[in-house]
Amino acid sequence: MAVRERFSVPRYDDAALVRTGRVEVDEEKCNGCGMCVSICPGKALFLAEAGGKMVARMVQAELPECVACNDCAAACKREAIGAVRGCDFGMYYKALHRGDLCPPRRF
Amino acid sequence: MGVMEMMSETSAREGEASMYEYVEGRDFNPVEKVILERRSVRRYREEQVPEGAVRRILECGRFAPSAGNSQPWRFVVVRDRKMLEGMERAVRLRCRVFSFLLDWRRSPLGRLALLNSRLFIRLKRNELAPAPFASITLIALGKLRLFHGAPTVIFILEDRRGAGKPHVDVGICGQNMVLAAHSLGLGTCWVGFIELLRYSPYWKRRLGVRYPYRLAEAIALGYPVGKPDGMVARELQEVAWFEDGKCRTVL
Ligand code: SF4
Numbered sequence: 001m002a003v004r005e006r007f008s009v010p011r012y013d014d015a016a017l018v019r020t021g022r023v024e025v026d027e028e029k030c031n032g033c034g035m036c037v038s039i040c041p042g043k044a045l046f047l048a049e050a051g052g053k054m055v056a057r058m059v060q061a062e063l064p065e066c067v068a069c070n071d072c073a074a075a076c077k078r079e080a081i082g083a084v085r086g087c088d089f090g091m092y093y094k095a096l097h098r099g100d101l102c103p104p105r106r107f
Numbered sequence: 108m109g110v111m112e113m114m115s116e117t118s119a120r121e122g123e124a125s126m127y128e129y130v131e132g133r134d135f136n137p138v139e140k141v142i143l144e145r146r147s148v149r150r151y152r153e154e155q156v157p158e159g160a161v162r163r164i165l166e167c168g169r170f171a172p173s174a175g176n177s178q179p180w181r182f183v184v185v186r187d188r189k190m191l192e193g194m195e196r197a198v199r200l201r202c203r204v205f206s207f208l209l210d211w212r213r214s215p216l217g218r219l220a221l222l223n224s225r226l227f228i229r230l231k232r233n234e235l236a237p238a239p240f241a242s243i244t245l246i247a248l249g250k251l252r253l254f255h256g257a258p259t260v261i262f263i264l265e266d267r268r269g270a271g272k273p274h275v276d277v278g279i280c281g282q283n284m285v286l287a288a289h290s291l292g293l294g295t296c297w298v299g300f301i302e303l304l305r306y307s308p309y310w311k312r313r314l315g316v317r318y319p320y321r322l323a324e325a326i327a328l329g330y331p332v333g334k335p336d337g338m339v340a341r342e343l344q345e346v347a348w349f350e351d352g353k354c355r356t357v358l
């Protein structure tokens with residue numbers, strides 16, 4: 001970690017530095033039950049109207065607080081949602097020694 | 108005959124390899140499943156957890172390893188709705204104050220809040236890291252509940268006189284309980300925000316938080332709504348692996 005990073009805290013709404021988690025919703029499968037919305041720790045999801053039905057969507061804020069915990073993915077009965085990107089808050093909070101998202105493996 | 112021998116003898120009779128054995132590529136065993144499928148639960152049913160189940164979970168905490176077997180913890184179980192709601196209110200009030208002082212996106216202080224946040228985040232880098240920082244506002248707005256409606260909460264007090272690193276031992280002990288709870292079909296969530304009760308003399312007195320104890324963590328416990336558990340994808344961790352005089356990176 002560079003010295004500069006070590007001593008600078010990012011502005012949490014600075015999109016150039018801060019990369020929050022991101023989920024993708026399969027709108028075909030999602031039935032708008034709202035389970036994911038109610039359990040998301042960051043309240044990063046909401047229900048929106050799309051194609052005549054309700055579906056889960058990510059909040060479009062300057063700081064969508066998705067931490068890529070995938071609790072939504074585990075709770076969804078229809079396997080309609082899941083994180084596609086982990087979070088990295090940059091600078092002082094830069095993620096180190098991490099790889100891509102991957103389910104448990106059997107060695 | 109020891110427990111291990113008994114277990115392996117039983118499974119040998121059943122003609123399959125013991126659980127206490129590594130077989131390459133084999134399906135996850137029950138313990139691995141409990142570890143891998145357990146998710147944090149943030150929606151609970153009203154129904155109270157049987158007292159016996161809580162006692163059983165506490166037993167698993169009691170047998171956690173600790174430095175010098177110093178067992179630097181004390182458990183406080185709260186199953187009183189009124190008390191839990193009172194603590195929720197106390198924490199929410201404190202979150203409102205912090206949100207007012209620090210959250211430049213909403214605070215009427217505007218630019219001053221931004222300057223405050225720049226300063227306080229530097230002073231409290233862990234407590235005000237991005238995720239808890241955002242949660243302060245969510246709790247202040249009433250969007251996120253402290254105990255998520257759980258009917259039982261286990262508070263872990265850390266005995267500051269513990270050998271070595273008592274805060275680590277408290278974590279180990281808590282995780283024992285969380286996994287035991289999951290194995291009994293119960294949901295749990297670690298609640299770090301009870302930290303803010305440290306600023307409340309009333310709740311400290313009520314929970315018996317005085318020297319040598321420190322309020323470390325709380326575990327919300329109850330029956331989950333729906334089926335929140337399951338295996339999910341997580342970031343891989345880059346591991347430095349030393350062997351045969353060489354070092355390689357393992358992902
Ligand atoms: S839990 Fe699944 S089906 Fe229900 S709203 Fe969320 S994504 Fe859609």
Ligand code: SF4
Nearest residue numbers: 040066067069070072
């Ligand atoms: S991954 Fe976690 S934080 Fe992100 S939307 Fe799903 S439940 Fe919320």
